[in-house]
Amino acid sequence: MSFKKLDIDEKIILRNRIPLLIKDQNWIRLFGSTRDKNIQNARNELIELLEEEKKLKRKRIILEKEKKNAIKMILDISDAINNEQKIETVELLDEYKKEIEYINEELDEIIFQIETIPQKINQSNFNLLKATVYVGYKELKDRERRLNETIDELDKLRKRLKYLINERYDCEELIDSTYSFLHDMLGSEEMEKLDEKIL
Numbered sequence: 636m637s638f639k640k641l642d643i644d645e646k647i648i649l650r651n652r653i654p655l656l657i658k659d660q661n662w663i664r665l666f667g668s669t670r671d672k673n674i675q676n677a678r679n680e681l682i683e684l685l686e687e688e689k690k691l692k693r694k695r696i697i698l699e700k701e702k703k704n705a706i707k708m709i710l711d712i713s714d715a716i717n718n719e720q721k722i723e724t725v726e727l728l729d730e731y732k733k734e735i736e737y738i739n740e741e742l743d744e745i746i747f748q749i750e751t752i753p754q755k756i757n758q759s760n761f762n763l764l765k766a767t768v769y770v771g772y773k774e775l776k777d778r779e780r781r782l783n784e785t786i787d788e789l790d791k792l793r794k795r796l797k798y799l800i801n802e803r804y805d806c807e808e809l810i811d812s813t814y815s816f817l818h819d820m821l822g823s824e825e826m827e828k829l830d831e832k833i834l
Contacts, residue, residue, distance in 0.1 A: 655756075656763050657681055671770045677763035684759050688752045695745050702738045705731045 656662040657678055666674060712728045715721040818826050 653760070653764060655681070655685075655760055656767065662767065666767055666770065669770060671766070673766040674763065674770055677759065677766045681756065681759040681763055684752060684756045688749070688756065691745050691749050691752065695742065695749065698738050698742050698745065702735060702742070705734045705738065709735070 656666075669675070709728060709731045712731065716725060716728070817829075821829070
């Protein structure tokens with residue numbers, strides 16, 4: 636099953652107030668450096684949309700400044716025509732009117748894009764969430780398998796350690812008993828001679 640076929644309710648983003656994942660510290664810590672292609676693609680798409688939104692907002696500010704300047708020029712030219720009889724500036728007035736029309740068309744398009752891009756960002760964030768859930772569950776299954784293997788290995792080591800501890804106590808007890816028996820039979824002088832020769 637691919638992550639695209641995961642059946643997750645899109646309203647979960649709003650209901651659970653899920654942030655932009657690429658800005659969430661927990662997501663970054665857990666999945667920020669993953670090599671999974673689906674997560675990488677969804678993350679890159681989200682980053683591109685956020686960059687596009689920034690560019691559109693910057694462009695809107697620039698166009699609004701240009702429009703403000705063009706309006707100021709129109710007012711100045713209109714004043715010059717009306718009060719100073721500078722009729723030669725009428726052509727310049729038409730140029731600024733055309734510039735405002737062009738700016739208005741550009742602004743309308745940019746405002747439309749700015750209004751529609753949050754939906755694209757939400758959709759992209761949701762796609763990233765789905766890819767994350769898919770990879771997260773795969774990793775959970777893998778980690779559970781590794782955990783079970785580790786627990787099994789620890790159980791084996793515990794049993795082995797318990798066996799070795801018993802073996803040690805048995806050997807120590809046998810050594811002490813044997814040495815004590817020989818000491819009782821031979822005495823300390825004879826034991827010292829034998830210790831030097833044998834041990």
